[in-house]
Amino acid sequence: MSGVVIERVAFIGGGAMAEAMIRGLLGKEIVGRAQIIASDPLVERRTWLEGQYGVNTTSDNTEAARDATVVILAVKPQQMGEVLTGLRGRLAAPQLVLSIAAGVKIRTIAEGLEHDRVVRVMPNTPAQVGAGMSVWTATDAVGAMEREIAQSILRSFGRELYVQDEAYLDMATAVNGSGPGFIFLFLEAMIDAAVHIGLSRGMAEELVLQTAFGSVLMARETGRHLAELRNAVTSPAGTTAEGLYVLEEGRLRAVVDRAIAAAYERSKALGKL
């Protein structure tokens, strides 16, 4: 782990993604409980986060952000305007702001806060189990040390990938952001189909989830091309060949291509609102 020092982390918004990040930070011992503060308007959320993780909470965003090394904006995009207005001009120059709000441009955040050290991240929900994929970018004012801080935070709940051009974040939204939704639908379809041919639901779930998990691990660990791995399981006139023919006939690749392109268009449109 890098030698960066993070004194205090403030979460503005203590919802599902903030909770996943808090779990990662504590689990990987990036910071201790006393170094985390989360701000949320809902008393039930604050009580939950205090009880479950022993972190500090407040309903006052300015109080949370005060003296924080990193201020993480973890509210919904539609709540961002109000949050930026409330914190405008109140951050000290060295503080690092990290936003996870989908579609909210880095310039909107920097101008809204009148603050130039901003990192924008597109994470995804597997962060909740420490297996997230975060794509991120930063303003020019974010120096090498702050980039390391951002990396160590993002690595506490999964993998991270830095991109220089913010345009890649809209594409990432359609791939790693929405991706879990697409993959869950495919897995659900496989489970339902397994039940259709006679497996119990419990057995179908176990078979499908472990097959998906093992296939991803195999692709990652062997580093072999996916087509090569697919060919290796496709014997002449065999069962896999029969099933693959039906998937290709049903235009699986074209449907996936259209789904990702549609999500990308939607992500760009939402970013313009």
Ligand SMILES: NC(=O)c1ccc[n+]([C@@H]2O[C@H](COP(=O)([O-])OP(=O)(O)OC[C@H]3O[C@@H](n4cnc5c(N)ncnc54)[C@H](OP(=O)(O)O)[C@@H]3O)[C@@H](O)[C@H]2O)c1
């Ligand atoms: N979930 C995902 O898959 C995912 C993936 C990538 C990025 N993101 C982004 O992550 C962000 C958070 O998503 P989430 O799923 O964690 O949402 P969430 O569970 O709704 O969390 C947002 C929290 O912020 C609180 N809040 C609302 N207004 C506030 C204010 N003015 N000041 C402080 N806190 C306020 C909300 O309280 P109330 O409930 O009272 O409104 C809620 O507890 C979103 O911008 C989303 O685009 C999410």
